[in-house]
Amino acid sequence: MKRTFITIKDIARELSISASTVSRALKDHPDISQETKDRVVAYAREMGYQPNSIALSLKSRQSHVIGLIVPEIVHHFFSSVISGIDEVASKAGYNVIISQSNESFEREIHNTRTLLGSRVDGMLISRTKETVDYDHFRHIDAAGVPMVFFDRTCEGVNADNVIIDDKKAAFDATEYLINTGCKKIVHLKGPENLTISHQRLTGYRQALEKHAIPYKSAYVIEADNYEKGVNAVRRLLSEHNLPDAIFTVNDLTALGAISALKEGGIKIPDQVSVVGFTNGVISRLSDPPLTTIEQNGFLMGEKAAKLLLERINNEEELPSRTEVIPTKLIVRKSTY
Amino acid sequence: MKRTFITIKDIARELSISASTVSRALKDHPDISQETKDRVVAYAREMGYQPNSIALSLKSRQSHVIGLIVPEIVHHFFSSVISGIDEVASKAGYNVIISQSNESFEREIHNTRTLLGSRVDGMLISRTKETVDYDHFRHIDAAGVPMVFFDRTCEGVNADNVIIDDKKAAFDATEYLINTGCKKIVHLKGPENLTISHQRLTGYRQALEKHAIPYKSAYVIEADNYEKGVNAVRRLLSEHNLPDAIFTVNDLTALGAISALKEGGIKIPDQVSVVGFTNGVISRLSDPPLTTIEQNGFLMGEKAAKLLLERINNEEELPSRTEVIPTKLIVRKSTY
């Protein structure tokens, strides 16, 4: 299977003109006579000439490629982000090279090296949970390649960040529960070592505080996946410690909670309201449909790509910016 | 923000040797003295030298990049495929440029052009539902760029295909329904234009035939998303034409069907059994959990990438191959 790409030289030889004339004719340069242009364009089209962007990249020192590193592709949130990135990038004439770190620090480092070798014009990164050392990112910056972090930021690295306001989102969710009459609100929180867990917990506490509801540590339980959600709620039920609302760190955990509640014969939302976080596909389709926080991954991807393109196309050093993607409470049938 | 990449020339100048010596030293060429190698390697490492793969690509006429076109990234099945592709590609030293067609024929054509321009070494494609004309794919073949289609194939195009045994999977699903006592089995099928739709319909028919259940065209309705699933079943209900089972072309449609059944007060699976197709995350979490066909996207991605790499690394023309990924019926609570 051998490649058969026609080049500018081929066209030049065939039409007995020089390569530079062909090049100019192809880009409608004013110096070239209409007749020559017509001949060149006609022949190029006939032969299906496709400019070699590798040669262009080498010449212009611009690859028109954006490097992307995500922890996992198979994840509704991240794939939404990727989709948003692709949308903006392709419109601007950029290609996207994708790579996943699989939450492995080693792989993340390897990915940055590869992308640097590919001379990507910029990188979009969501770091792994493991990543605590940012030298590889500083190295990218030192090479003069702009970066934008999304969802998971890196303090102290010269780059833009795109995040959501976790604290406010959690506050909104909790306040909504309070406003619909709930007083005993359990929070199923995320792992200690993630910033989002803290932020969301803080938003929850602030809402309670505002409405003079005492904070009870027994009502905050670590659970961030389906199974843990099931177990946490089963325990509450067995202790006859039924709350009137549950606010979870993500949708899957909420579904686990709902499953355990149903199992215990508890009516949702009549006896217990449930609010999730993310607004993934599943939240719309669960039974009952889940009230949740919309965390717009597509928008985050679009925004991150736009910030990156701005940086790429700006000669001057821009100051580090942090963009906050708005969230929204989506009320469905798991609450009043 | 200006790029600061060090080149072989820079190293050569600094060490007062020629560029070719540096090049050879860096790849441990036997001709070069150990001393020179040491100096070069040390300096290169110190300066963080990263070979410019664009220059390498131009020289070697190999980009080590695979082009990927999917209809939609935000889709559990496709993101699984992408993940599998990335796994194999990155291990083999290939990058993946991703692009989505958004089920638009125009965009698909545009994507193929762009990727061709990028001189990708091969393409992995799942075409849009709209695509009926394959000239743009033939053009890729004419350029000598190998292709592998996955999930959605293109008859008459010189390429490999990776599919699942849709016919058998549909047969298995339908026969399972029959074996659990169902006789009036509705099939919500996919669009005419996709081979998978036909295959799944055929499997459904063959199962009926085997068990001497007459095929009724009124029981086969085109519906391939949530809303259409809802509508199709609502119509059946309003016509008092309740089946005892529904087999759908994908999970989302099944959930739509379930939603409409619940709305009509129909018990699942007591009155109607439901079987989906794909085994995405949602199927495990729906209420009731959905019986479905496991369609291993990750494996499909891995296989497709492997076939493509084989083609890329083989000079000889290989015959068109079709690889079938095994499926499995996952029985949950939406059936007996």
Added chain:
DNA sequence: ATGAAAGCGCTAACAA
């Protein structure tokens, strides 16, 4: 209006 030549970063055949 067109052509010749140089160069982007790298490799490899050929010289020395």
Added chain:
DNA sequence: TTGTTAGCGCTTTCAT
């Protein structure tokens, strides 16, 4: 053992 040269495909001064 190392250097010189040419060339991958293209653009772009600088001639003509």
